[in-house]
Amino acid sequence: MNRAERIERVLRRMAAEKIDTLVALSNAKHHLARINLAAHLMGYRALGESALLLRADGTQRLIVTPAYDAERAALRRPELALTASDDLAAALAETLRQRPPGRIATTGLGLMPHDLAVRLLDIIGKDAVPLDDAVNAVTAPKTDEEIANAKKAVAIAEAAHEHMLAVGRAGMRECDLAVEVNLYAKGLGANDNFLMLSAGPHQLGIGASSNRPLERGDIIIAEATPAYDGQFAQICRSVSVGPPSNVQVEKYALLVRAMKAGIEVIRPGAKVSDIAGTIDAVMTDAGYEKYNHPPYLNRRGHGMGAGSMAPGDIAVDNHTILEEDMAFVVHPNQYLPETGYFLCGEPVRVTATGFERLSKSWAELGAVEV
């Protein structure tokens, strides 16, 4: 799929809903874990609040702020008509004045900064139809460009993990290790990195890195999620500070086995819940049924965004049907009573007949020097 085909999908949905103009709004937050459908449709990480206007006849206009972001927007999306302004609401009003919009739908309005949203509401009207769920549903598959970028991001994530193994050591603060890994990933071409990293001898869950120094016997758990040209892709890894214990090695192998079993069921037509259910079954067989639920885990994976988190959480209650070119991370990440919280996860793409692993190597319990 390319971006034009994604837009075609949206246009068909607009026609079904009798929508004349879609105003997709971006709050300029380009996060792994947050939906930003405007950015997803634009294929662009605007510096400030922005909008993509999509008319039923297929014409599009990108409105970016601040005005000086024009050069970058034109470089990234030369095919789009562009308005650059310091005032999104005023620019939107002027654009809609030039050509009456008819029946309007929106995405992203609820996530816009309140002061700006109030002005936008005055322009688009309170009768505008929220179309977030529908647009999210029909744009779930990644474009060829996003898949290519996701593969580059995964390669960076794997290299950054190797770098973490090389430079991590006891006495180093969690946050300093995270910053070093981020800088290394940037040097390899990443433009952002959702690097959740924490450490401890027996963690109950993962958190953002703190100033705590690493200690012998810690397990470092890390979700490394570089973005390449805006497309995030994630691997999840666990690393022992000093040699891991036998029980840690054994339990980590169990989680990897559960992850592999979950990945094996991926194919078009399968449900997201099939993946999570398969992982749960492996853990149940091993005697950990109690730990298949919160607070011992959050989810068995999730979409990887450049604005869209489709197909959503990998969870037993998510019955979304898998489609070709959906891309997501499968991570059984959870707490085990013998070891504390472990992370292992691999990114995958749904192919016409099954799945493609985006990472070169499966997660292994790593170790850094004391």
Added chain:
Amino acid sequence: MRLLETTLLTGPYDWDERVLPRSEYDARLAHLRAAMVEAGVAALVIHGHPGNYGAMAWLTGFTPKLGATLALVPREGALRILAPGTPKMMDIAKRLTWIEDVRPLGNAPKNVAEFLGDGNALGTWAFGGLPHALYAGIAKAVAPRALIALDSPLDALRQRKSPRELELMRGAAKLLATATDAFVASLRAGAGVRSAALAAERAAIAAGAQDARAMASLSPGGVPLPLDAASDERALDPANAGIAVQNHGYWASGYVSVARRPSAAQARAREALAAALAASRGGARLPDGVAANAIGLSLEEGSGDPLEAGAVYALTGAATEGGHTAYASALIAVTDTGRDVLWQGESA
């Protein structure tokens, strides 16, 4: 300076009492509560998010790494923070602040309404940037009681820097000098702008910066912009950078222009900045050609028109000629009688 918001903040953000002791926050809380009494509100809610958390950090020290966070302040008694994340993540979140009561954001409107209790009205700070749906939810939960924005008096409070804050901003200014020097040296060595920007960030981090972000021109003499892709690596002459560094929460930002040959644009930018520096003192309005904004725990804490004594400002002189823009910028602490230059970016 506007930066592209990063997806997760990863630097050293735990509250360090040796850097900003509890007494500093107690003084701020006393001023804030006086403003609450004057406004007649029973409680105050402060909003912060990873892209701008200056108001929240000013009172609580808390840096929201993951998403929208609320600080709840009663007129009397203990403060509370509602942070994104699961209950298991709150122990790590508590490291970020002197406030003991840190809970998951959960159902934020319900939690805010319960905190307000029977109070008559709810004050807000930095709610203009709150996601609209969350704002609407809170307004509905506390209705018919009003949300009263206290941004104006509270922004003014935090713009006036204490001696300890000024020291931290001097530290940030030194880190900015380190970063800009590294950018210039990297370009001089033949690197492209992406490598030079990364060199600037690395140098600042190595020198102790909490965070460092560098933007650079995408074309010769272009405005500094976020660098998205490896393809942004280009050797440019002239080239500009916009760099921001953070020291214990406090930002310093500035622009630097690098050119092989002197240009009229460079000369005009320098002249404009020199005129602005000469005019700078409390109450002054700057001459045309120079933009100013207050800076501190946020990159932009308010207008620089007029300058206020006690505040710190980022001044930016810019001039364009032949499609090339050149910059001259400075960071100044303003007094009643003049200014103290904390950093000045010379064209190189």
